[in-house]
Amino acid sequence: MSPTRTERPTSAFPVHQRAGIVFFRQMSRWFTGLFGQIGLRVMFAIEMVHGLFAEPGTWLPLTIKQMKNVGVDSIPLAGTVAAFIGAVTAYQTVFQLFPGAQLSAVAWIVRQSIVLELGPLITALVLAGRVGARMTAEIGTMRVTEQIDALETLAYDPVAYLVVPRFVAGITMVPLVTIIAIATGITAGGLMVVAFTHVTASDFQTGLHLTFIPFQVYYALIKATLFGGAIALIGSYEGYTAEAGAEGVGSSTARTVVISSVVILLLDALTALYLAPQLK
Amino acid sequence: MKRKDEVIVGIFVTFAVTVGIVGTLYLARRGWTKSYPMYARFDWGQNLKVGQPVYLAGVQVGYVQNVDLNQNGYLDVKMAIERERKVPEGSTVTVVSEGLFGDKSVAIKPCRRVEAPLGAVEPAAGAKPAPPAPAEAGAAPVCRPGAFLADNDTIPTGRSAPTMDEILYSVDSVSKALNDVSKTARLEFVQNGGLAELRRTITSTNKLVTELSGVAEVQSKALSGTLASLKRSLDAIDSASLDSTVHNLKAATRNLTTLTQNLDSTAKRVNSILAKVDSGQGTVGLMMNDPGVYNNLRSLLLRLDSLTADIKANPKKYINVKVF
Numbered sequence: 001m002s003p004t005r006t007e008r009p010t011s012a013f014p015v016h017q018r019a020g021i022v023f024f025r026q027m028s029r030w031f032t033g034l035f036g037q038i039g040l041r042v043m044f045a046i047e048m049v050h051g052l053f054a055e056p057g058t059w060l061p062l063t064i065k066q067m068k069n070v071g072v073d074s075i076p077l078a079g080t081v082a083a084f085i086g087a088v089t090a091y092q093t094v095f096q097l098f099p100g101a102q103l104s105a106v107a108w109i110v111r112q113s114i115v116l117e118l119g120p121l122i123t124a125l126v127l128a129g130r131v132g133a134r135m136t137a138e139i140g141t142m143r144v145t146e147q148i149d150a151l152e153t154l155a156y157d158p159v160a161y162l163v164v165p166r167f168v169a170g171i172t173m174v175p176l177v178t179i180i181a182i183a184t185g186i187t188a189g190g191l192m193v194v195a196f197t198h199v200t201a202s203d204f205q206t207g208l209h210l211t212f213i214p215f216q217v218y219y220a221l222i223k224a225t226l227f228g229g230a231i232a233l234i235g236s237y238e239g240y241t242a243e244a245g246a247e248g249v250g251s252s253t254a255r256t257v258v259i260s261s262v263v264i265l266l267l268d269a270l271t272a273l274y275l276a277p278q279l280k
Numbered sequence: 281m282k283r284k285d286e287v288i289v290g291i292f293v294t295f296a297v298t299v300g301i302v303g304t305l306y307l308a309r310r311g312w313t314k315s316y317p318m319y320a321r322f323d324w325g326q327n328l329k330v331g332q333p334v335y336l337a338g339v340q341v342g343y344v345q346n347v348d349l350n351q352n353g354y355l356d357v358k359m360a361i362e363r364e365r366k367v368p369e370g371s372t373v374t375v376v377s378e379g380l381f382g383d384k385s386v387a388i389k390p391c392r393r394v395e396a397p398l399g400a401v402e403p404a405a406g407a408k409p410a411p412p413a414p415a416e417a418g419a420a421p422v423c424r425p426g427a428f429l430a431d432n433d434t435i436p437t438g439r440s441a442p443t444m445d446e447i448l449y450s451v452d453s454v455s456k457a458l459n460d461v462s463k464t465a466r467l468e469f470v471q472n473g474g475l476a477e478l479r480r481t482i483t484s485t486n487k488l489v490t491e492l493s494g495v496a497e498v499q500s501k502a503l504s505g506t507l508a509s510l511k512r513s514l515d516a517i518d519s520a521s522l523d524s525t526v527h528n529l530k531a532a533t534r535n536l537t538t539l540t541q542n543l544d545s546t547a548k549r550v551n552s553i554l555a556k557v558d559s560g561q562g563t564v565g566l567m568m569n570d571p572g573v574y575n576n577l578r579s580l581l582l583r584l585d586s587l588t589a590d591i592k593a594n595p596k597k598y599i600n601v602k603v604f
Contacts, residue, residue, distance in 0.1 A: 068285045072292045102383065111307075176296035183299050209310040209343060211331045217304045 044159075044237045048167055051160030058157060059164035066165040070131050070228075071173030077130060078123050078177050079184045085118055086110060086185030087192035094197045103199045107207025110189040112216075116279070119182035120220045121268055124227035127174060128260035132235035135166050136256040139239025140249035148240070163236040167229060174228025175221045182220065219275055226267045234260045310343045315360035317345065318367060319434040320386065322355045326375040327384050334359045334386040341365040344386060359386060369427035372438030389438055391423040 013021070051059065090110045097105060139162055142148050151158045186208070193199040235256045242252040306312070310331070322328070334342040342361040350356050361367065370391030378385045429435065468474040556562055560569040567573055591598050 064286050064289050067289045067293075071296075072288050075292070102378065172293075176293060176300075179296050179300040179303070183303055205311070206333065206340070208307060209331050211329045212307045213330060214304050214308050217300065217307075221300075 040241075041233070041237055044163075044240070045233055047159050048163050048233065048236075051157055051164045052167070055157055055160040055164075058160040059168065062161070062165040063168050066169035067173050069134065070127070070166070070169040070232075071177055074127055074130060074173075074177050075180060078126055078181045081122055081126050082114070082119065082181035082185035083188035085122060086114055086187070086189035089113055089118070089185075090189030090193045091196065094193055094199060102207075103203040104207030104210060106193055106199050107190065107204040108210045109207075111186055111208050111212070114182055114185040114189070115216050115220050117268075119185060120178050120223040120227060121264065123178045123181045124174065124224065124231065124264045125261055127177065127228075128231050128235075128264060129257055131170070132231045132256045132260045133253045135232065135235030136239040136242070136253045137249060139163075139236055140242030140252045141239075143240060143242045144244050144246075144249060158240075163233075163240065166236050167232040170228035170232030171225050172228070174231065175224040178220060178224035213279070215278060219271075219279060222275065223268060223271050226271065227264050230263045230267060231260050234263060310360065314363040315342060316363055316431040318342075318359045318361050318429070319432070320357045320359065320373045321350075321434065321437060322357060322375055324349075324353055324355060326355055328355060328357060328375060328386070329384070332383070332385050333378075334361065334388065336361075336365060336367060336371075336388045337390050338387075341388075357386070366428040367433075367435060368423050369429055370423060371429070371435060373435040374438045388435060 011018070090106055093106045093109045094103075097103070139148075142162070148158045148162070151161055190201070190204045190208075194201050194204060238252040238256040238259070239249075242248045328344060328347050330344055330347060332344045333340045334344065342359050342365070344357060345360040346358040348356040348358070367388055368390045371388050373386060373388050375384050376387045377383070469478070557565045557568055560566060
C-alpha cells in the first residue's frame with residue numbers, strides 16, 4: 001500500500017466495507033467528471049452565443065469560408081453516401097414485399113426512410129467525421145501552437161473568431177447538404193428499382209406522393225439543424241480545449257467523432273420523441 | 281480567393297434551397313399536373329389519408345388533397361382531379377381497399393354508358409338523342425352524353441363494399457349459428473340417445489334391405505320365367521297369318537272409310553230432303569206443313585167412323601144381297 005492510502009481512515013475498515021466505499025467514491029468521481037464536462041460545454045456554448053450576438057463584425061467575414069468547408073466541400077461525400085443508401089434501400093425493399101403488395105409501397109418506404117431518418121442522420125454522421133474532425137484539428141493545432149493565445153493578446157475574442165463562424169456554417173449548411181442528400185437518395189432509389197426490378201416509374205411516382213405532408217421535410221430540416229449545431233459546437237470545443245502536442249490534437253479529434261456521433265443519435269431520439277407524433 | 285468562396289457558397293445555397301422548395305412542392309402537389317377540386321362525403325372510419333389516389337373507372341385521375349373530420353359523423357374529403365379529366369354526371373364515389381396492406385383509395389364509379397346495338401344507324405349531327413333507357417335496380421344511372429360535373433362539385437356517395445368489420449361481424453354471426461347447430465346436434469344425437477336410435481334405424485334398414493333383396497331375387501326368377509313364356513308365345517305366332525290378318529284389317533278399314541263416306545253423302549241428302557220438307561216443298565212437305573190436309577183427313581175419318589157405325593147399325597141399308 002502506498003503511504004497516502006495508509007493515511008486514509010478507511011484503510012482500517014474491513015475489506016468489504018472498503019470495497020463499497022471505493023466503489024461509491026469512483027462513481028461519484030465519474031458523475032462529477034461527467035457533469036463537469038457537460039457544464040464546461042454548456043459554458044462554452046453560452047460563451048459562443050455571447051460571441052454570436054456581441055461581435056458579429058468578428059465572425060461574419062469568416063463565415064463564408066466555413067460555409068464552403070462545411071457545405072460545398074461535403075457535397076461529394078454526402079451525395080455519394082446518400083445515393084448508395086437510397087439505391088440499396090429501394091432495391092432491398094422490392095424483395096421484401098410479399099406477392100400482391102402494391103409496388104408503390106417501395107417508393108413510400110424509401111421516401112419515409114430517407115426523408116425522416118436516413119437522410120439527416122447519415123449526413124450528420126458523415127459530416128461529424130469529415131467536418132467535426134477538421135474543426136477540432138484546425139482549432140486544436142491553433143491551441144497547441146498558441147495561436148489562440150496570440151489572438152487573445154491581439155484583443156480578439158477567440159470564440160467569436162474561431163467558433164461562431166463554424167457554428168453558423170454548421171446550422172446553415174448541414175440542412176442544405178441534407179436536402180441535397182435526400183434528393184439524391186430518393187432519385188438513386190427510383191433509378192435503381194426502375195432499372196433493375198419490375199417496379200415501374202409510375203409505381204414509384206405514385207408511392208412518392210403517398211401520405212406526404214410538408215412537415216416531413218420540416219422535420220428533417222429541424223433534425224439537420226440540430227445536428228449541424230452539435231457537430232460544430234463539439235468539434236470546436238474539443239479543438240479549443242486540446243492539450244499540448246500532436247497526440248493531444250489527435251485524441252481530441254477522435255473524441256470529437258465519438259461524442260458527436262453519440263450526441264447526434266441522442267438528438268435524433270429526442271427529436272423523434274417530441275416531433276414524430278406531429279407527422280400523422 | 282475570398283470572392284470565389286462567396287460565389288461558390290451562394291451557388292450552393294441557391295441550388296439547395298431551390299431543390300428543397302421544388303422537391304417539397306413536387307411531393308406535396310403530386311407532380312406538376314394542373315388540377316381542380318372536387319368534394320365527397322363519407323362516413324367516419326374510412327381510413328382515408330392525404331395523398332391516396334383517386335380512380336375514375338380504374339384509372340388514376342387525382343389524389344386526396346384534404347380529409348376534414350366533420351363532427352356530424354362524416355369525413356369531408358377534398359380531391360384534386362387532373363384538369364384534363366372530367367367526372368361524368370351521375371357518377372358515384374366510394375372508398376375501396378387497395379392491396380394487402382389495407383390501403384384505401386377513392387373510386388369514382390361512372391354512370392352507365394349505353395351501347396348502341398350493332399348495325400344501328402348513328403343519329404345525324406344535331407339530331408335530338410334518344411331518351412336513355414330506364415335504370416335497373418341497383419345499377420348506375422345512365423350517362424347523359426356530354427354531361428359532366430362542374431369544378432368544386434360534390435360527387436354523390438355510392439354504396440361501398442362491405443368493410444372488414446362487417447365481414448367479420450357476418451362471419452361471427454354465421455359461426456355463432458353453426459355453434460348453436462352443433463350444440464343442438466350434440467344434445468339430440470348424444471345426450472338424448474339420437475345416435476343410438478340412428479344406429480338401430482340403420483340396422484333395421486339393413487335387415488329390410490336384405491329381405492327386399494331376397495324378394496327381389498324370387499321375383500326376378502318369376503319374371504324371367506314369364507319373359508321366357510312370352511318369348512315362346514311370340515315365337516309361336518305365324519308371321520304369314522299375322523300379315524294376312526293385318527292386310528284384311530287394312531281392307532276392312534278401307535271399306536269402313538268408303539261406307540262412312542257413303543253414309544255421309546246419304547245423310548247430306550236426307551238433310552236436304554228434310555230441309556225441303558221443313559220448308560214445305562214437294563208433296564211430303566205440303567202434306568207435312570198444310571194443316572188443311574190434316575183437317576180434311578180428320579173430317580174424313582170422322583165421316584168414315586160415322587159411316588162404319590151406321591153400317592154396323594143398319595147393315596141392310598148398305599148391304600143388300602140378292603141371290604136372284
